[in-house]
Amino acid sequence: MLDSFWELLWYTLLVFAFVAYLIILFHIIADLFRDRKMSGIIKILWIICLIVLPYITAFVYVIARGSGMAQRQMEAHNAARRDADEYIRQVAGKSSAEQIAEAKSLLDAGTISRAEFEVLKSKALN
Structure with missing residues (x-):
């Protein structure tokens, strides 16, 4: 030791x-x-x-x-x-902003209706 x-x-x-x-x-x-x-x-x-x-x-x-x-x-x-x-x-x-921007482009293209856009927007924000 x-x-x-x-x-x-x-x-x-x-x-x-x-x-x-x-x-x-x-x-x-x-x-x-x-x-x-x-x-x-x-x-x-x-x-x-x-x-x-x-x-x-x-x-x-x-x-x-x-x-x-x-x-x-x-x-x-x-x-x-x-x-x-x-x-x-x-x-x-995708982030919420990207999801909303994508939904807005679909709305502008006429692919989805205004009601469908609002549903997608509310889902993105939640």
Whole structure:
């Protein structure tokens, strides 16, 4: 077990450094797979270097490709948001204003009567 306060402090520092490295490692690996411009061989070399010289490779990667990491993460976030918004629009259907405008165009074209327009309008508003 731990015999002194300093051993506990050292152990805590080591655990913190390991967890911080794991977080950085996961970000780096995610960025490697997210980057479409980098070839597969280069990705494999980065992963091998992360295994052989973990901390040095992580620092080099963050220094060399850090700004690109942020940009790729932002692009992935924006793409996910666009996909989610599109899905919500698809599932939710048309808004009340769109339904009323469509019913008005049908009324103007003479396809429906004024009474049918009022029914469609009341359904859209409810």
